[in-house]
Amino acid sequence: MGISDLIASFLQDSLDTAENGVLEVQRSELAQRFNCVPSQINYVMSTRFSPERGYIVESRRGGNGYIRITRVQVDRQTLMMHVINSLGSSVDLASARAILSNLVQSGALERDMGQTILTAVGDKALSRVPRESRDAVRADILRQVLILQV
Template structure:
């Protein structure tokens, strides 16, 4: 556990609680005290590791009675997940966001590990960096093509 940084520990702690309950409510100051860190580190973890792209809904209220609610988003079916990813992809897609989306597709068993690795090899920086300033645009177009193909019913 010594290899993990505080952000990893906070993320693991919150995910462990979310395994037992579909929704949690935390207070930033209490979490910061628990992990002996500043409240902004709690914000960082929530803003970067509990995003809609990763399958979480976050609601927060600031102030004295403030809270942060985190809920695991339940996708009704594969087609809905594909549509949501397509919507978030838009016209540009970073290498990092492509990885997050592919991981989500794998976690939800929409794609196999092999398919995910193939997608990563095509969408990765090492291939698309040759596209220059159009790299993120090209990655988005390729992702849309993948998502469209995945939405077809198999016969």
């Protein structure tokens, strides 16, 4: 298990026992606990605790800096609209996979539908689209298909 996995696991366990699904930790204490640089903590925050995965992360830097992680508990329609509105002008395949996985895990999408959408936005389905345009086309398709699911 890598350092990122250890940090994510620790944070997830702490979040599971936190009051109201909110965890507040100091970046420097985490870095010291795991004997890593603070940027490693930032990496874990951006990749494991993103809005697409159902979290809101607030951060304050400096001497008394902290990270506040909030697990978002929302109804299906609100979650779907949040995901749709947070899609940028391009989405890479890994991000599309994470978004769809979160929607399936949260119960907002059926597993079969998540797999179907992932197939539709996959590189194989977009093979005739020039590589430099795929992420933009993927975002457009993902957005439109998710709108139909709301």
